[in-house]
Amino acid sequence: MAAVRTTSEIALNRIAVVSVLIATLIFLAPIYWIASTAFKPKELAITVPPTVLFQPEVTPFIRLFTKRVQMQKAVDPQVYEAAPWWEKRIYDGGERVLKVGKDVQLSQYPDRFMNSLIVAVISTVLAVGMGTFTAYGFSRFKIAGEADLLFFILSTRMLPPVVVAIPMFLMYRVVGLNDSHIGLIILYVAFNLSFSVWLMKGFMDEIPKEYEEAALVDGYTRMQAFFKIVLPEAATGIAATAVFCFITAWNEYAFALIMTNRRAQTAPPFIPSQIGSGLPDWTTIAAGTFLFLLPVAIFTFLLRNHLLRGVTFGAIRK
Amino acid sequence: MASVALTHLDPASRAAARGWSDLTIRNMFIIPTLAFLIVFNIFPLIYSLGYSFTNFAANRSEPWQFVGLQNYRELLSDDHIWSNFVTTAKYVIVSVTGQMIVGFGLALLLNRSFPMKGLITTLLLLPMMMSAAVVGLFWQLLYSPSWGPINYVFGLGDFAWLSNPDSALYAVAITDIWMWSPFVMLLSLAGLSAVPQHLYEAAAIDRAGWWYTFTRITLPLVSPILLIALIFRTMEAFKTFDIAYTMTTQPTAELIAIRLYKQAFQQWDTGKSCALAYIVLIMVLAITNLYVKYLNKVKER
Numbered sequence: 008m009a010a011v012r013t014t015s016e017i018a019l020n021r022i023a024v025v026s027v028l029i030a031t032l033i034f035l036a037p038i039y040w041i042a043s044t045a046f047k048p049k050e051l052a053i054t055v056p057p058t059v060l061f062q063p064e065v066t067p068f069i070r071l072f073t074k075r076v077q078m079q080k081a082v083d084p085q086v087y088e089a090a091p092w093w094e095k096r097i098y099d100g101g102e103r104v105l106k107v108g109k110d111v112q113l114s115q116y117p118d119r120f121m122n123s124l125i126v127a128v129i130s131t132v133l134a135v136g137m138g139t140f141t142a143y144g145f146s147r148f149k150i151a152g153e154a155d156l157l158f159f160i161l162s163t164r165m166l167p168p169v170v171v172a173i174p175m176f177l178m179y180r181v182v183g184l185n186d187s188h189i190g191l192i193i194l195y196v197a198f199n200l201s202f203s204v205w206l207m208k209g210f211m212d213e214i215p216k217e218y219e220e221a222a223l224v225d226g227y228t229r230m231q232a233f234f235k236i237v238l239p240e241a242a243t244g245i246a247a248t249a250v251f252c253f254i255t256a257w258n259e260y261a262f263a264l265i266m267t268n269r270r271a272q273t274a275p276p277f278i279p280s281q282i283g284s285g286l287p288d289w290t291t292i293a294a295g296t297f298l299f300l301l302p303v304a305i306f307t308f309l310l311r312n313h314l315l316r317g318v319t320f321g322a323i324r325k
Numbered sequence: 326m327a328s329v330a331l332t333h334l335d336p337a338s339r340a341a342a343r344g345w346s347d348l349t350i351r352n353m354f355i356i357p358t359l360a361f362l363i364v365f366n367i368f369p370l371i372y373s374l375g376y377s378f379t380n381f382a383a384n385r386s387e388p389w390q391f392v393g394l395q396n397y398r399e400l401l402s403d404d405h406i407w408s409n410f411v412t413t414a415k416y417v418i419v420s421v422t423g424q425m426i427v428g429f430g431l432a433l434l435l436n437r438s439f440p441m442k443g444l445i446t447t448l449l450l451l452p453m454m455m456s457a458a459v460v461g462l463f464w465q466l467l468y469s470p471s472w473g474p475i476n477y478v479f480g481l482g483d484f485a486w487l488s489n490p491d492s493a494l495y496a497v498a499i500t501d502i503w504m505w506s507p508f509v510m511l512l513s514l515a516g517l518s519a520v521p522q523h524l525y526e527a528a529a530i531d532r533a534g535w536w537y538t539f540t541r542i543t544l545p546l547v548s549p550i551l552l553i554a555l556i557f558r559t560m561e562a563f564k565t566f567d568i569a570y571t572m573t574t575q576p577t578a579e580l581i582a583i584r585l586y587k588q589a590f591q592q593w594d595t596g597k598s599c600a601l602a603y604i605v606l607i608m609v610l611a612i613t614n615l616y617v618k619y620l621n622k623v624k625e626r
Contacts, residue, residue: 023434030431031445037503038451040474041463053472137358144354148347156359158617163366165613167564169582170602173589174369174376177383197365200358228344258456260567261582265590275458279571282462289466296459307454311447315515318453318508319557322620323515323550 041300044293052289067294074114116295119277123299125188126273127256130195135249137196138203139241143233145204146211147219157205161320164201168261171197176265188271194262199252202320206251209321210244211237247313250306257303274299370606377599384593396600406601409584416498416569416580417562423502424558428509429551435510436517450511452504461571464500493575501568505561509554516550517543549623556619560612581605 044052046063145153175194176185184190214237222232238245264276278295281287310317316324345353377396381389400406435446452460467475468486476484486496520543528538566582579587585605589598 020437020439023437024439027431027434027439027445030434031448034449034452034503034507036474037464037467040467044466053469055472056477057472057474137361140354141358144351148351150351150355160358160362161617162610162613163362165560165609165616166366166370167566167582167585167602167605167609169566169585169589170373170606170609171366171369173595173598173602174373175365176590177376177595178369178372180383193365197362200362204358229347229350230344233350254454258454258458260456260458260571261586264458265586275456275567278459279462282465293463293466296463299459300455303454303456304451307451308447311443311450314450315511318511319553319620322623323512323553 038300041293042297044289045297047290047293049288049290052293053286067290068298070288070291071116071294071298072114115277116274119272119274120298122188122267122271123257123273123275126191126195126271127253129188130192130199130256131249131252133192133196134199134203134252135207135245138200138207138248139238139245141204142207142211143237145208147216157208160201160204162201164198164320168198168259169265172262172265179266186267186270186272191263191266191271191273194266195256195259198259198262199255202255203248203252206248206317206321207241207244209316209324210241210248213244214240247310247317250310251313251317254303254306373599373602376596377603379596381596382593383595389596392596396597397604400597400601400604406584409579409581412494412577412579413563413565413581416494416501416565416578417559419495420498420501420505420562421555421558423498424506424509425551425555427502427506428554429513431506431510432513432517435514446514450507453507455504457504457568458571460500460504461497461568464496465572468496487573488575490575490577493573493578497569497572497578500572501562501565504568505558508558509551512550512554513547516547520546549619553616553619553623556612556616560609560616563612564609 043059043061043063045067046065047058047061048064048066051058051061144150145157150156171194179185179190184193218236218240219229219232222236223229227235258275259273260275263273267273267276274295278292278299281292281295307314376389378391378393379389380392380396431449435442465487467473470476470483470485470488473486475486476482484492487493524542524546525538528542533541564582565580566586569578569580570583570586572578582605585598585601588594588601
């Protein structure tokens with residue numbers, strides 16, 4: 008604002024700050040609602056009027072991880088002894104101890120959550136690894152038709168997932184990759200690679216060439232210079248790119264819905280499928296959603312200084 | 326690829342000759358990625374282009390027949406498809422306009438120094454980092470007719486947002502606005518912070534009013550970045566699938582991507598969906614071209 012601050016400007020500033028606070032509360036309300044529903048007793052999940060104040064519970068999370076079963080035959084003692092402690096006993100709302108395999112069974116949620124983790128982590132490592140090498144290549148060497156190649160790489164990211172998924176589904180059927188971790192990982196690498204190249208190229212361009220040149224003069228080979236000088240310099244960029252790729256793979260829905268249905272199904276298609284018919288148990292669904300969104304929320308805070316670069320493919324830096 | 330002499334590191338050219346040559350390294354670093362992208366992005370598209378001229382159905386074992394352009398002809402004369410495109414256009418216009426207004430408005434408010442600014446900005450960015458499918462799911466709870474918090478807060482009684490054919494699409498658009506306004510806000514903030522301070526000081530000395538300053542200084546300087554946000558969001562909104570698919574089953578909210586999914590994986594009309602996929606693809610590539618053109622413009626500044 009202007010160098011001279013008038014009273015009307017100060018008042019305007021105050022109004023703006025208050026408006027920002029109100030807007031933030033409105034924007035966070037939906038997230039608060041899902042988080043609070045995850046800690047509500049089952050009977051308070053859907054009430055008229057909606058319940059805001061209540062005694063928080065963790066029972067929705069217990070329900071999320073377990074399902075009651077009527078098992079007639081006792082669990083194999085050897086299996087039971089070998090199981091880790093957290094699988095042996097579950098407190099049923101603090102009342103009674105349930106034995107896994109005898110009274111309850113683990114639900115599919117932990118399994119789907121693990122699938123999400125496996126696919127997101129492996130596809131991130133591959134996409135960022137390949138992207139880093141390629142970005143270095145584009146950043147340091149003259150390449151014929153560089154702009155066109157970079158545009159081609161970017162354009163692969165813009166393809167609608169459903170469009171790519173139809174032929175991929177047919178091809179995977181032939182080679183038996185449907186509903187497999189590998190199949191989904193390949194798709195996510197293909198999806199994230201372009202992003203990784205663009206973002207990493209921005210980071211690579213910021214590392215002065217002189218560093219490598221000095222190393223080459225000192226008798227390093229170019230590969231040594233790359234691994235010992237460039238990579239450590241690019242570490243922050245690599246970390247930021249990795250977190251972005253992880254979030255994208257973690258959140259992806261369309262490919263996962265089409266390509267997986269059981270064995271390799273990830274959490275995004277699984278969580279909505281739990282609604283089913285009748286009255287859904289919103290507390291359990293909210294608990295699953297809450298756990299699923301938590302890592303992304305933490306990452307958003309870690310990434311806050313790189314967000315602008317990330318959402319614009321490294322085109323706009325700050 | 327032209328194999329020009331790559332090293333322009335004169336003092337180090339002899340050093341660079343140790344180990345692998347630069348040419349080898351360049352090719353080793355770049356070719357695998359390009360090959361991977363061609364195999365898993367371009368090849369599938371060629372594959373589906375072939376199928377788009379047949380009556381192939383993936384769930385039946387009958388041999389497919391070549392039908393020429395029939396799929397494309399049928400699609401382009403199908404009223405249902407046109408209504409999907411109209412729905413998509415409506416959705417894009419409503420949600421992108423909403424995002425631009427809310428996002429730019431928030432950025433204008435945030436563009437000043439106040440305590441905890443960093444924290445508040447980061448909190449506002451949370452929605453766009455979340456999984457759209459899961460966001461669609463929990464907005465179902467927020468929109469529930471008789472017990473949803475939205476109807477309670479706004480006193481709408483038991484208005485059924487998502488199962489009412491007239492409002493379903495707008496309900497999805499509102500959720501999309503909630504999710505993506507932060508994106509427009511983030512870009513606008515970057516644009517606003519790049520406006521040279523001395524212009525505002527000069528305007529203040531000239532006793533220029535707020536409106537004059539805004540329309541003559543702020544808007545023209547921020548518009549390139551706003552345009553990027555607009556094109557990017559248009560492209561993304563056009564492709565929307567997950568959020569709408571998990572929120573509602575209303576035919577009035579059947580976006581083109583949902584239609585494509587149903588045709589391919591519920592009706593198993595594979596040949597025809599490959600043709601539809603191509604029609605959608607051409608539209609997306611047109612918007613992408615615009616996006617890249619403007620990105621390069623902004624980068625040059």
